[in-house]
Amino acid sequence: MSIVVSEICPSWTTFFGFMGAASSLIFANFGSCYGTAKAGVGVCVMGVMHPQLIVKSTIPTIMAGILGIYGLIVAIIIGMGITNEYPLYNSFAHLAGGLCVGFSSLAAGITIGIVGDAGVRANARQPKLFVGMLLILIFGEALALYGVIVGLILATKGSSNKCTVGAPTS
Known part of the structure; x- marks a missing residue:
């Protein structure tokens, strides 16, 4: 298979x-990693005072761990879309999709x-705060889901232009 170079498919698009x-x-x-580490510190501190609440308090670390899976899924989809005949449009769509997922998951x-961190410590002192902490965590996770949705749309959006010499550019 030969590499095709044209205006819509320069060699550097990959x-x-x-x-x-x-x-x-x-x-x-x-x-x-940041979410897991920060929330994990709270679990450790809280576990000293109330060891019976440790399992219940690992919810933030589990939610943080899911963020890495979001990035992995989109990275695999983008990686599978990169070929020798790779239009410029697709390369920019894949870059934008990856940045959407990455920065949304970081936030x-x-x-x-x-x-x-603050929630599990507060929950150790006042158990009624658990539902409030959980709601705030869900709203935080929703930020990453918004990025995944947009990232998947961008990552699967493809150009109908073929990479052939002399192909129309419009």
Whole structure:
């Protein structure tokens, strides 16, 4: 299979596609790691006072761990869409999709980490705060879901232009 180069398919377009896949996974994992670490500290501190609440208090760390899966899914979809005949339009769509998922998951991870840390500590002192903490965590996770939805739409959006020499550019 030969590599085709034209105005709509320059040889450097794969760079943007691979950057989309990488940014999807990297930023989502940053968010996941931060959320897990921050909420995990709260679980450890709370576990000293009330060891019976440890399992119930791991919900924020589980929610933070899901963020990395979002980035992985979109990175795989983007990676599968990168071929030798790769239009410029697709490369930019894949970059935008990866950035949507990555940055949305990063923001959600920061939210989940901060709320999870404070929430599990507060829940140890006042059990009635559990539902409130859970609602705030769900709203934080929704930020990542918005990014995944838009990222998937962008990652699966393809150009009908074929990469052939002399193909129309409009």
